[in-house]
Amino acid sequence: MTLSTQSVIPLYSQIKESLLRGILQGELRPGEQLPSQRELCEQFGASHMTVRRAIEELVTLGYIKAIPGKGLYVATAELEPETSPLVSFTEDIERRGMHASSRVLDAYKTTASTILAKTLDIHEDTALIYLRRLRLGDGIPMAIQTCYLVHSLCPTLLEYDLASDSLYRILQNDFHLRLNDCSAMIESALASEEEARLLELPIPSPVLITEQITYTDIGRPVEFLNAIYRGDRYRFRLR
Amino acid sequence: MTLSTQSVIPLYSQIKESLLRGILQGELRPGEQLPSQRELCEQFGASHMTVRRAIEELVTLGYIKAIPGKGLYVATAELEPETSPLVSFTEDIERRGMHASSRVLDAYKTTASTILAKTLDIHEDTALIYLRRLRLGDGIPMAIQTCYLVHSLCPTLLEYDLASDSLYRILQNDFHLRLNDCSAMIESALASEEEARLLELPIPSPVLITEQITYTDIGRPVEFLNAIYRGDRYRFRLR
DNA sequence: GAGTGGTCTAGACCACTGG
DNA sequence: CAGTGGTCTAGACCACTCC
Numbered sequence: 001m002t003l004s005t006q007s008v009i010p011l012y013s014q015i016k017e018s019l020l021r022g023i024l025q026g027e028l029r030p031g032e033q034l035p036s037q038r039e040l041c042e043q044f045g046a047s048h049m050t051v052r053r054a055i056e057e058l059v060t061l062g063y064i065k066a067i068p069g070k071g072l073y074v075a076t077a078e079l080e081p082e083t084s085p086l087v088s089f090t091e092d093i094e095r096r097g098m099h100a101s102s103r104v105l106d107a108y109k110t111t112a113s114t115i116l117a118k119t120l121d122i123h124e125d126t127a128l129i130y131l132r133r134l135r136l137g138d139g140i141p142m143a144i145q146t147c148y149l150v151h152s153l154c155p156t157l158l159e160y161d162l163a164s165d166s167l168y169r170i171l172q173n174d175f176h177l178r179l180n181d182c183s184a185m186i187e188s189a190l191a192s193e194e195e196a197r198l199l200e201l202p203i204p205s206p207v208l209i210t211e212q213i214t215y216t217d218i219g220r221p222v223e224f225l226n227a228i229y230r231g232d233r234y235r236f237r238l239r
Numbered sequence: 240m241t242l243s244t245q246s247v248i249p250l251y252s253q254i255k256e257s258l259l260r261g262i263l264q265g266e267l268r269p270g271e272q273l274p275s276q277r278e279l280c281e282q283f284g285a286s287h288m289t290v291r292r293a294i295e296e297l298v299t300l301g302y303i304k305a306i307p308g309k310g311l312y313v314a315t316a317e318l319e320p321e322t323s324p325l326v327s328f329t330e331d332i333e334r335r336g337m338h339a340s341s342r343v344l345d346a347y348k349t350t351a352s353t354i355l356a357k358t359l360d361i362h363e364d365t366a367l368i369y370l371r372r373l374r375l376g377d378g379i380p381m382a383i384q385t386c387y388l389v390h391s392l393c394p395t396l397l398e399y400d401l402a403s404d405s406l407y408r409i410l411q412n413d414f415h416l417r418l419n420d421c422s423a424m425i426e427s428a429l430a431s432e433e434e435a436r437l438l439e440l441p442i443p444s445p446v447l448i449t450e451q452i453t454y455t456d457i458g459r460p461v462e463f464l465n466a467i468y469r470g471d472r473y474r475f476r477l478r
Numbered sequence: 479g480a481g482t483g484g485t486c487t488a489g490a491c492c493a494c495t496g497g
Numbered sequence: 498c499a500g501t502g503g504t505c506t507a508g509a510c511c512a513c514t515c516c
Contacts, residue, residue: 069495188427188470204443231427308513
């Protein structure tokens, strides 16, 4: 891991991403104890306050448990069947011990409407990528995700295998976008006829709808995402 | 405002509550500029980092906007028709410019079941107050709230006029409970027959259900709350 | 330029845990 | 006791805005 004080990205954010990668890639196992905050300070060459800020964000997101007088522990997935709405679909499904996949319903290049331009803080008619996917966990339909991505940030995205690869992993690893912040809206609705058919739900069925905007570490909007989750499979947890 | 370094309550939390009270009680108007962070440091006799932590939490909750190079501003309500799930019903309704009231459906003293005892971190059979209310905004049914409160923390609560007073204001002002943290769960469902009747909804109708535990500043559980919100009137916003 | 919010450091102290 | 997480200070520097 290379941390840089010269970077535009805040140090605490780099530390957070570094730890998160360790957790998600399985180097740090659930329940395992992390190095103490003092040790992490040395490891990253940062001060206590800076390291704590990174840890605090991971605690808020539910990846780490901090027990005073004892230490830091990687959160155990089994205690949390609920999901933070700000976590990627693939990450969440894999945390639940299932296999994530997608059926691409639609994918093409388009341009930004007035509303989307405002939402993503770009000029009207800027090139966007439209992507609509049915998301599956162990082959069972779980959600429908529709997103608009800024084309210039991931120009060759449509050439990827979007049915099996995680969108966020592609964006992070291949297009070097450090996704960080996120604002989201949650509401409840009845599944439409098409949604019910795709999600294999009876009519009427409740669904959870989220709309979110994902930003890079430096606050640049990357994506507008609308997701429709099966009401019987999803609950969101906040702290 | 009396801040105390000797208190169990962290300084940043006291500063946050102090500023929040100013905003909620209208001393600081929406859109108005707050004193600069340096000035707040002097005012509260705290360091920059401590004041910033208080401000950051208020920014996250949507009460304050921080604009680099310009200053801190009280958030303008009209931009945010959505609600943070961690805000009290009365506060939220009043922020929307409506009048909040309640119809008490049920209110009595009871004891903690095994599950509730675990949830609220108390012994089984500890005295609790059960309170079920229909919550109205300008007379229109908006939500059904069912809560269990630890009796010892608010022993004479049932003597209050729970139809017109804000529960949280009673707890804070009369029982001196500094409510702070909160963990919540959100899910989607269809309104039951009774719920639809109370909320004046057709069948089928989607509703948002939240379950939350409210803690005091020192992390003691005070309340378990289950709320059922009309799907057509509520969306929750997260940051 | 002075003033703003945002990040960061190098120390310090506290309450708590466990041997 | 030494080690842990959590809080706090008094400074510093940066990028930004507005005059």
